Amino acid sequence: MERTNIKQASREAFDWLAENRDQMDSNPRNFANHLITAVGELVVSRELVKKVMKKLMKDKIVTSNEYDKNFRRFESSSDEQLPTVTLISCLLQKNCAYFHVETM
Known part of the structure:
Protein backbone atom coordinates (compact mmCIF):
# COMPACT_ATOMS: atom_id res chain seq x y z
CA MET A 1 0.00 0.00 0.00
CA GLY A 40 -9.21 5.14 11.22
CA GLU A 41 -9.45 8.26 9.08
CA LEU A 42 -9.99 6.35 5.84
CA VAL A 43 -13.42 6.83 4.27
CA VAL A 44 -15.34 3.61 3.68
CA SER A 45 -17.02 3.37 0.28
CA ARG A 46 -20.76 2.86 0.04
CA GLU A 47 -20.23 -0.56 -1.53
CA LEU A 48 -17.82 -1.67 1.19
CA VAL A 49 -20.23 -0.54 3.93
CA LYS A 50 -22.93 -2.71 2.32
CA LYS A 51 -20.65 -5.74 2.01
CA VAL A 52 -19.33 -5.46 5.57
CA MET A 53 -22.79 -4.98 7.05
CA LYS A 54 -24.17 -7.91 5.06
CA LYS A 55 -21.41 -10.12 6.50
CA LEU A 56 -21.93 -8.79 10.05
CA MET A 57 -25.68 -9.46 9.82
CA LYS A 58 -25.09 -12.94 8.38
CA ASP A 59 -22.79 -13.70 11.32
CA LYS A 60 -25.39 -12.26 13.75
CA ILE A 61 -23.06 -9.53 14.97
CA VAL A 62 -25.44 -6.81 13.77
CA THR A 63 -29.22 -7.30 13.80
CA SER A 64 -31.41 -6.02 10.99
CA ASN A 65 -32.93 -3.51 13.43
CA GLU A 66 -29.46 -2.24 14.43
CA TYR A 67 -28.57 -1.97 10.75
CA ASP A 68 -31.72 0.00 9.97
CA LYS A 69 -31.19 2.41 12.87
CA ASN A 70 -27.45 3.00 12.48
CA PHE A 71 -26.08 1.99 9.09
CA ARG A 72 -28.78 2.03 6.39
CA ARG A 73 -28.38 5.80 6.02
CA PHE A 74 -24.97 5.27 4.41
CA GLU A 75 -26.63 3.57 1.41
CA SER A 76 -27.88 6.94 0.20
CA SER A 77 -25.21 9.22 1.65
CA SER A 78 -23.38 11.62 -0.60
CA ASP A 79 -19.69 10.96 -1.10
CA GLU A 80 -18.92 13.74 1.40
CA GLN A 81 -21.05 12.01 4.06
CA LEU A 82 -19.60 8.52 3.82
CA PRO A 83 -18.28 7.16 7.13
CA THR A 84 -14.71 6.68 8.22
CA VAL A 85 -13.40 3.44 9.68
CA THR A 86 -13.46 5.13 13.10
CA LEU A 87 -17.12 6.13 12.77
CA ILE A 88 -18.17 2.62 11.75
CA SER A 89 -16.20 1.22 14.70
CA CYS A 90 -17.83 3.65 17.15
CA LEU A 91 -21.32 2.95 15.81
CA LEU A 92 -20.77 -0.78 16.19
CA GLN A 93 -19.42 -0.47 19.73
CA LYS A 94 -22.12 1.90 20.98
CA ASN A 95 -25.22 0.61 19.20
CA CYS A 96 -24.88 -3.14 18.72
CA ALA A 97 -25.78 -5.53 21.53
CA TYR A 98 -23.11 -8.00 20.41
CA PHE A 99 -20.44 -5.66 21.78
CA HIS A 100 -22.20 -5.14 25.12
CA VAL A 101 -22.11 -8.74 26.32
CA GLU A 102 -20.64 -8.97 29.80
CA THR A 103 -17.74 -11.37 30.26
CA MET A 104 -17.59 -13.39 33.44
Missing part, protein backbone atom coordinates in the same frame (compact mmCIF):
# COMPACT_ATOMS: atom_id res chain seq x y z
CA GLU A 2 1.31 3.42 -0.92
CA ARG A 3 1.70 5.57 2.18
CA THR A 4 2.06 9.11 0.90
CA ASN A 5 0.37 12.18 2.36
CA ILE A 6 -0.49 10.51 5.66
CA LYS A 7 0.07 11.79 9.17
CA GLN A 8 3.19 10.76 11.06
CA ALA A 9 1.15 8.88 13.67
CA SER A 10 -0.56 6.85 10.94
CA ARG A 11 2.77 6.11 9.28
CA GLU A 12 4.23 4.92 12.59
CA ALA A 13 1.16 2.78 13.26
CA PHE A 14 1.48 1.16 9.81
CA ASP A 15 5.14 0.42 10.55
CA TRP A 16 4.27 -1.03 13.97
CA LEU A 17 1.60 -3.27 12.41
CA ALA A 18 4.04 -4.50 9.77
CA GLU A 19 6.62 -5.38 12.40
CA ASN A 20 4.21 -6.87 14.97
CA ARG A 21 1.69 -8.89 12.96
CA ASP A 22 2.24 -11.79 15.34
CA GLN A 23 0.74 -9.80 18.25
CA MET A 24 -2.78 -9.77 16.83
CA ASP A 25 -3.82 -12.80 18.91
CA SER A 26 -1.61 -12.29 21.95
CA ASN A 27 -2.25 -8.57 22.42
CA PRO A 28 -5.45 -7.72 20.51
CA ARG A 29 -6.17 -4.43 22.30
CA ASN A 30 -2.76 -2.96 21.47
CA PHE A 31 -3.03 -4.30 17.92
CA ALA A 32 -6.49 -2.74 17.52
CA ASN A 33 -5.24 0.62 18.81
CA HIS A 34 -2.47 0.67 16.21
CA LEU A 35 -4.87 -0.48 13.50
CA ILE A 36 -7.36 2.32 14.19
CA THR A 37 -4.51 4.86 14.25
CA ALA A 38 -3.31 3.56 10.90
CA VAL A 39 -6.63 3.38 9.05
Whole structure:
Protein backbone atom coordinates (compact mmCIF):
# COMPACT_ATOMS: atom_id res chain seq x y z
CA MET A 1 0.00 0.00 0.00
CA GLU A 2 1.31 3.42 -0.92
CA ARG A 3 1.70 5.57 2.18
CA THR A 4 2.06 9.11 0.90
CA ASN A 5 0.37 12.18 2.36
CA ILE A 6 -0.49 10.51 5.66
CA LYS A 7 0.07 11.79 9.17
CA GLN A 8 3.19 10.76 11.06
CA ALA A 9 1.15 8.88 13.67
CA SER A 10 -0.56 6.85 10.94
CA ARG A 11 2.77 6.11 9.28
CA GLU A 12 4.23 4.92 12.59
CA ALA A 13 1.16 2.78 13.26
CA PHE A 14 1.48 1.16 9.81
CA ASP A 15 5.14 0.42 10.55
CA TRP A 16 4.27 -1.03 13.97
CA LEU A 17 1.60 -3.27 12.41
CA ALA A 18 4.04 -4.50 9.77
CA GLU A 19 6.62 -5.38 12.40
CA ASN A 20 4.21 -6.87 14.97
CA ARG A 21 1.69 -8.89 12.96
CA ASP A 22 2.24 -11.79 15.34
CA GLN A 23 0.74 -9.80 18.25
CA MET A 24 -2.78 -9.77 16.83
CA ASP A 25 -3.82 -12.80 18.91
CA SER A 26 -1.61 -12.29 21.95
CA ASN A 27 -2.25 -8.57 22.42
CA PRO A 28 -5.45 -7.72 20.51
CA ARG A 29 -6.17 -4.43 22.30
CA ASN A 30 -2.76 -2.96 21.47
CA PHE A 31 -3.03 -4.30 17.92
CA ALA A 32 -6.49 -2.74 17.52
CA ASN A 33 -5.24 0.62 18.81
CA HIS A 34 -2.47 0.67 16.21
CA LEU A 35 -4.87 -0.48 13.50
CA ILE A 36 -7.36 2.32 14.19
CA THR A 37 -4.51 4.86 14.25
CA ALA A 38 -3.31 3.56 10.90
CA VAL A 39 -6.63 3.38 9.05
CA GLY A 40 -9.21 5.14 11.22
CA GLU A 41 -9.45 8.26 9.08
CA LEU A 42 -9.99 6.35 5.84
CA VAL A 43 -13.42 6.83 4.27
CA VAL A 44 -15.34 3.61 3.68
CA SER A 45 -17.02 3.37 0.28
CA ARG A 46 -20.76 2.86 0.04
CA GLU A 47 -20.23 -0.56 -1.53
CA LEU A 48 -17.82 -1.67 1.19
CA VAL A 49 -20.23 -0.54 3.93
CA LYS A 50 -22.93 -2.71 2.32
CA LYS A 51 -20.65 -5.74 2.01
CA VAL A 52 -19.33 -5.46 5.57
CA MET A 53 -22.79 -4.98 7.05
CA LYS A 54 -24.17 -7.91 5.06
CA LYS A 55 -21.41 -10.12 6.50
CA LEU A 56 -21.93 -8.79 10.05
CA MET A 57 -25.68 -9.46 9.82
CA LYS A 58 -25.09 -12.94 8.38
CA ASP A 59 -22.79 -13.70 11.32
CA LYS A 60 -25.39 -12.26 13.75
CA ILE A 61 -23.06 -9.53 14.97
CA VAL A 62 -25.44 -6.81 13.77
CA THR A 63 -29.22 -7.30 13.80
CA SER A 64 -31.41 -6.02 10.99
CA ASN A 65 -32.93 -3.51 13.43
CA GLU A 66 -29.46 -2.24 14.43
CA TYR A 67 -28.57 -1.97 10.75
CA ASP A 68 -31.72 0.00 9.97
CA LYS A 69 -31.19 2.41 12.87
CA ASN A 70 -27.45 3.00 12.48
CA PHE A 71 -26.08 1.99 9.09
CA ARG A 72 -28.78 2.03 6.39
CA ARG A 73 -28.38 5.80 6.02
CA PHE A 74 -24.97 5.27 4.41
CA GLU A 75 -26.63 3.57 1.41
CA SER A 76 -27.88 6.94 0.20
CA SER A 77 -25.21 9.22 1.65
CA SER A 78 -23.38 11.62 -0.60
CA ASP A 79 -19.69 10.96 -1.10
CA GLU A 80 -18.92 13.74 1.40
CA GLN A 81 -21.05 12.01 4.06
CA LEU A 82 -19.60 8.52 3.82
CA PRO A 83 -18.28 7.16 7.13
CA THR A 84 -14.71 6.68 8.22
CA VAL A 85 -13.40 3.44 9.68
CA THR A 86 -13.46 5.13 13.10
CA LEU A 87 -17.12 6.13 12.77
CA ILE A 88 -18.17 2.62 11.75
CA SER A 89 -16.20 1.22 14.70
CA CYS A 90 -17.83 3.65 17.15
CA LEU A 91 -21.32 2.95 15.81
CA LEU A 92 -20.77 -0.78 16.19
CA GLN A 93 -19.42 -0.47 19.73
CA LYS A 94 -22.12 1.90 20.98
CA ASN A 95 -25.22 0.61 19.20
CA CYS A 96 -24.88 -3.14 18.72
CA ALA A 97 -25.78 -5.53 21.53
CA TYR A 98 -23.11 -8.00 20.41
CA PHE A 99 -20.44 -5.66 21.78
CA HIS A 100 -22.20 -5.14 25.12
CA VAL A 101 -22.11 -8.74 26.32
CA GLU A 102 -20.64 -8.97 29.80
CA THR A 103 -17.74 -11.37 30.26
CA MET A 104 -17.59 -13.39 33.44
